[in-house]
Structure formats: structure tokens, C-alpha cells
Amino acid sequence: MSTEVRVPTLGESVTEATVATWFKKPGDSVAADEMLCELETDKVTVEVPAPTAGVLGEIVAEEGATVGVDALLAVIAEAGSAGSEQPEPRKGKPAEAAAGKAAKEAPAKGGDTIEVMVPTLGESVTEATVSTWFKKPGDAVEADEMLCELETDKVSVEVPAPASGTLGEILAAEGSTVEAGGKLALMTTGEGAAKPAKAEAASAPAETARSAGKDVEDAPSAKKLMAEKGLSPDQVQGSGRDGRIMKEDVQKAIAATSSPAPQASAPAQTPRAPVPAEDAAREERVKMTRLRQTIARRLKEAQNNAAMLTTYNEVDMGAVMDLRKEYKDLFEKKHGVKLGFMSFFVKACCHALFEVPEVNAEIDGTEVVYKNYVNMGVAVGTPSGLVVPVVRNAHELGFAAIEKQIAEMGLRARDGKLSMAEMQGGSFTISNGGVYGSLMSSPILNPPQSGILGMHKIQERPMVVGGQIVARPMMYLALSYDHRIVDGKGAVTFLVRVKEALEDPRRLLMDL
Structure with a gap:
């Protein structure tokens, strides 16, 4: 049979x-x-x-x-x-x-074998990359204990153990691509829980010997390239987790031996000018994460698809800084969260967006979709790249609720714990480059949104106030917008309204 x-x-x-x-x-x-x-x-x-x-x-x-x-x-x-x-x-x-x-x-021989499956990855996400295995074959695991972490285009997803037992064969090694509902590993529960490690060792004795005691296999693409170039694993220094050999490691080994073949081994890469052997040996190739690839693709799509234009203004942050200084202790004592600048900008933008609704709209085919709500995206830098969690119905929230949501989502973004739902549905975005010291920049749209506000560093500059030159804490504001929807008048009006609200925060309280 x-x-x-x-x-x-x-x-x-x-x-x-x-x-x-x-x-x-x-x-x-x-x-x-x-x-x-x-x-x-x-x-x-x-x-x-x-x-x-x-x-x-x-x-x-x-x-x-x-x-x-x-x-x-x-x-x-x-x-x-x-x-x-x-x-x-x-x-x-x-x-x-x-x-x-x-x-x-x-x-x-005793116990049940169960499958560890790829969970639902979120709307419009069909595949993920296995980033890290926290357990190895033969390890005992408890129900709901984290087995591995998957990386999608947008977020990281942790996969818990469906039951207590022993992790058996890992079907999707680190670096492999899996689809929603696919198999990740096998587990054994009950009396046979201690068997899988031996079974795996028996099923692949040659591979165990070849990997010289490693817990994970080398990347398939790396094994293929080593076979093509006649290299053994002992000749390549692995940079992956637990010494796993990646394709980039093989390419570096080839370059170090002055082989002319590296260009042929990666036909998909953009051709580079010839690099001297001594420089090639000092270079490091690291594969882009799925998140970084998606960021690159979406930013380029925004430039290609939208008629993007940026207009600038500047705002005197003195009034906001004085108000914050006066009430920050009382605010934190009552609400349990610090009063930051971001809540002022969110509220100011909400007021301005209702006055200039086209900045809060998007193009859908031949139609313009105007939104009678504000789902405010707040860009957050993480070690993996830029993510944009969304504060939903921000126009209905007070300062405390906004600060709490931003603080919570920012923390979970840096830990890679954001869910897909928390990064979908934004209608406008605020990006704060000032936290990194940026004085001025032109932010790129977060499609399909038609507007993004760039905040920058607060810096004292000489300004004329009442006929006198005085030092004032100034910030440059930049609004990038889709000129297909937003005319110059609307963009300038939006920035002026944000400026007015920030320079006189009482306008926010009176909805002016």
C-alpha cells in the first residue's frame, strides 16, 4: 500500500x-x-x-x-x-x-498525541513566520504554557500549549512559514508523555549527528545553499538561535573564502556594486523581519498611490506646558496616569478633524468615505519596527482615558503583545518624532488614511511677542495629506486649528 x-x-x-x-x-x-x-x-x-x-x-x-x-x-x-x-x-x-x-x-505507547495548530492570525492575515520556540522536543509543558512565538506582518502571536504533556516533534522550525490552521508540533499527553523526544531522535539519527548537538535544524534554504556550494555545517558559523545556520551565514562564509558565487546564490536581491573581499568579510546580512518587510512595502505603496503633500506650521507649547505643570500631580493622583502632551494633541486633532472632515476621510475606488468618528492611530516605535495602535472613538474620550489607553498600548506594543484588532480601523495618525530629538520631518501617510500629523522636538527659539523678542518653547508641526482628497486650504486650516487649540487649551474645553 x-x-x-x-x-x-x-x-x-x-x-x-x-x-x-x-x-x-x-x-x-x-x-x-x-x-x-x-x-x-x-x-x-x-x-x-x-x-x-x-x-x-x-x-x-x-x-x-x-x-x-x-x-x-x-x-x-x-x-x-x-x-x-x-x-x-x-x-x-x-x-x-x-x-x-x-x-x-x-x-x-500510552497517552494521546495531539496537534499544536497555528491560531487565527487576524483579519486579512493568512500566514506567519515561526520566530522562536520556547520549548524543545522532550520538554514537559503545562496547559496554556507558551510553546512558540509567531511573527505576522503586523503583530507577534504567542502559541500556548493546548494541554499538559510533553512536546514531541516540532513540525515547523524557526524561520519557516506557516498558514492559519497549519500544524506546528505534536504533543503527547498522559502516560506516553515522555516518549516523543526519543521518537524524534530515532526518526532522524543522521540529522541529529549532522547538527552536532543543536536543538534546532538549520534553515532549509541554508542547507540547500551549503549543498550547492559544497560546504559542511562545520565551515559555517550560525547566527540564529542556538547556533542555527541561516542562509545569510552561508553567504558570509562564501564571501569569506573569496568565492565568486555569492551573487548567483541570491538572484532575488538587488544587484550590488562589487565589494572588495576584505569589506565583504566585515559586512553582516540579516534577513528583514516580516514586520519590517510590511512596513517597507506599505510605506512605498503610500508614496506610489497617494498624491502626498506636506504642509508645516509651528506652535508655542508654553500654555500646554504651564497647564501640565500646574495639574500633573493632581491629575496623576486622581487618575493613576501621567498627564502627557499626547492627550492634548489627540483632543486638538479631534476638534480640527470635525471642522475639516476630508482629512479624516479615505478613498474607496471612486468614492470618498467620510467618517463621523475619530479612531486615532498613535505611532509607537518598537525594537521590531513602527506599529500604530488605535485609540477608538477618541473624540468621545477625556484626557485621562486617552492617556491611559496610550500608555497601556504603548507598553504592550514594545512587548509585542498588541492584538490585530488594536491596530486596525484607524482614521487618522499622530507620529511623535520629537521623542527621538527630531526637529522637523515629513511623515508618510498610513494608508488608506488621508492625513498624518508629525510632532517634533520642543525647542526654545527667539520669537516676537508683544513687540519684544523672547525665548519661547516652540514645536514644528507637519501635516502630510493626500492631495486627491484634501486641498491645500483644508490642510492649512487643519493645522491652524490644531495650533490655536494648543496655544490656548481652554478652547478644547469649550469646543471652539
């Missing part, structure tokens, strides 16, 4: 892929869910697991072949039932077949 290995679903709008690497060859013993090959599409890399334990038979689609969804890749000859003493003979590989049989039988 044989089982067919077919091309899995490749993702929305993706209909074909290229067979990049086969990790097994005909005659090799394989365990259930062990990775057989790697497919490359124009968007992601997809690993194909073995649907059952057995012996790999005929490979129908060789490396380099183009295959469609559900196309036949290979055939696996099953090794027999769990109680069978002798596996089906296949190309004289008795030791490997026995190892595959042991891997298949081990989880069945």
Missing part, C-alpha cells in the same frame, strides 16, 4: 510553485509529518511534510520542477501497521526503516 504526497494549498491567489529542495531521497525512511521537500512560490516558502510514516518511493517532481496545487510530488510506501514486526522492504535500508517504525510506534 502506498500514499501519495501532493502539493498543499499555497495561499490566496497562488496557483503554482517550484520544487526547491528535497530533504529525502528514494529509499529513505520517513516519519509522519517529517519534512520531505521545500517549495518556493512568488510569495513564500512552503515545506511539505510526510502524510504518513514509511519509505519514500518514487519522486515524481524533481528539484526545479514547476508544480500546481494538489499536483503529485512523490509516493510513500507504508511500513505496515503499528504492530507489524517487519516493515516493507525498500531499497535495502533496514536500519532507517526500523528507525521510522520506532518513530511511528513511540507515541502510541
Whole structure:
């Protein structure tokens, strides 16, 4: 009896892929869910697991072949039932077949085997990258204990253990791409909870020896490149977690040996001018995170799709600073949160947006969608990149509620704990470059929004007040807007209204 290995679903709008690497060859013993090959599409890399334990038979689609969804890749000859003493003979590989049989039988000796699945990733998000495994095969885990962390285009998602037991085989290694609902790992519960680590070791003795005691496998793309260039893992210094070898590490090793092949090994990269060998050895290549790739793509899309223009003004922050100084202690004592500048800007922008509604609108095809509410996005810098949590219905909130939400979401943004829902639905964005010392900048729109306000550093400058030159705490304001919706008059009016509200905060209280 044989089982067919077919091309899995490749993702929305993706209909074909290229067979990049086969990790097994005909005659090799394989365990259930062990990775057989790697497919490359124009968007992601997809690993194909073995649907059952057995012996790999005929490979129908060789490396380099183009295959469609559900196309036949290979055939696996099953090794027999769990109680069978002798596996089906296949190309004289008795030791490997026995190892595959042991891997298949081990989880069945008491306890249940359960699957750890990729959770729902959020609206419009269909795939993620496995960022970090907190546990390794054989580790005992408690129910709801964090097993791994996934990184999507927008947020990081932690995956908890569905039950108490022992982590068995990891099906999606760090760096691999998984789809919503896909399998991440196997767990064993009950009496058989201590077996998975042994089973995994039995199912891949050659790989364990090859990885020289590492807890994780090298990246598939790195293994492929090492095979192409005739390098062994001992010749490459891994920079990944626990010494995992990444593709970039192989490229650095090639450059260090003055091989002319690095350009050919990464055809997708933008061609670079020739780099002297001594400089190449001192360079470091680090793959962009999914979040950073998405930031880059969305910012470029904003420049390409919107008629973006920026107008500037300046505001005297003296009145806000005096008011804040006078009431900050009382405010914090009553509300349990510090009174910052951001709540003043949020309130000022809300007032201005209702007066100039086109700045709070967006284009949908041939229609303009005007919003009778303000969902205020507040840009937050994190170690992973810029994220924009949203304060919903900010126009209905008071200073304390705004400060509390901003403080809470800012903290969770830096910890990577924001949910997808908390970063969706924004209608306008405020970005504060002043916290980093920026004196002036032109912020880029956060599509599909039509406006973003850039705050900057407060700096004392000489100003003429009542005919006298005095030092005043001034801040430059920048409004970038989509000129397809917002005319220059509307943009300037918006900034003037924000300036007026900040220079006389009493206007906010009287809705002026």
C-alpha cells in the first residue's frame, strides 16, 4: 500500500510553485509529518511534510520542477501497521526503516498525541513566520504554557500549549512559514508523555549527528545553499538561535573564502556594486523581519498611490506646558496616569478633524468615505519596527482615558503583545518624532488614511511677542495629506486649528 504526497494549498491567489529542495531521497525512511521537500512560490516558502510514516518511493517532481496545487510530488510506501514486526522492504535500508517504525510506534505507547495548530492570525492575515520556540522536543509543558512565538506582518502571536504533556516533534522550525490552521508540533499527553523526544531522535539519527548537538535544524534554504556550494555545517558559523545556520551565514562564509558565487546564490536581491573581499568579510546580512518587510512595502505603496503633500506650521507649547505643570500631580493622583502632551494633541486633532472632515476621510475606488468618528492611530516605535495602535472613538474620550489607553498600548506594543484588532480601523495618525530629538520631518501617510500629523522636538527659539523678542518653547508641526482628497486650504486650516487649540487649551474645553 502506498500514499501519495501532493502539493498543499499555497495561499490566496497562488496557483503554482517550484520544487526547491528535497530533504529525502528514494529509499529513505520517513516519519509522519517529517519534512520531505521545500517549495518556493512568488510569495513564500512552503515545506511539505510526510502524510504518513514509511519509505519514500518514487519522486515524481524533481528539484526545479514547476508544480500546481494538489499536483503529485512523490509516493510513500507504508511500513505496515503499528504492530507489524517487519516493515516493507525498500531499497535495502533496514536500519532507517526500523528507525521510522520506532518513530511511528513511540507515541502510541500510552497517552494521546495531539496537534499544536497555528491560531487565527487576524483579519486579512493568512500566514506567519515561526520566530522562536520556547520549548524543545522532550520538554514537559503545562496547559496554556507558551510553546512558540509567531511573527505576522503586523503583530507577534504567542502559541500556548493546548494541554499538559510533553512536546514531541516540532513540525515547523524557526524561520519557516506557516498558514492559519497549519500544524506546528505534536504533543503527547498522559502516560506516553515522555516518549516523543526519543521518537524524534530515532526518526532522524543522521540529522541529529549532522547538527552536532543543536536543538534546532538549520534553515532549509541554508542547507540547500551549503549543498550547492559544497560546504559542511562545520565551515559555517550560525547566527540564529542556538547556533542555527541561516542562509545569510552561508553567504558570509562564501564571501569569506573569496568565492565568486555569492551573487548567483541570491538572484532575488538587488544587484550590488562589487565589494572588495576584505569589506565583504566585515559586512553582516540579516534577513528583514516580516514586520519590517510590511512596513517597507506599505510605506512605498503610500508614496506610489497617494498624491502626498506636506504642509508645516509651528506652535508655542508654553500654555500646554504651564497647564501640565500646574495639574500633573493632581491629575496623576486622581487618575493613576501621567498627564502627557499626547492627550492634548489627540483632543486638538479631534476638534480640527470635525471642522475639516476630508482629512479624516479615505478613498474607496471612486468614492470618498467620510467618517463621523475619530479612531486615532498613535505611532509607537518598537525594537521590531513602527506599529500604530488605535485609540477608538477618541473624540468621545477625556484626557485621562486617552492617556491611559496610550500608555497601556504603548507598553504592550514594545512587548509585542498588541492584538490585530488594536491596530486596525484607524482614521487618522499622530507620529511623535520629537521623542527621538527630531526637529522637523515629513511623515508618510498610513494608508488608506488621508492625513498624518508629525510632532517634533520642543525647542526654545527667539520669537516676537508683544513687540519684544523672547525665548519661547516652540514645536514644528507637519501635516502630510493626500492631495486627491484634501486641498491645500483644508490642510492649512487643519493645522491652524490644531495650533490655536494648543496655544490656548481652554478652547478644547469649550469646543471652539
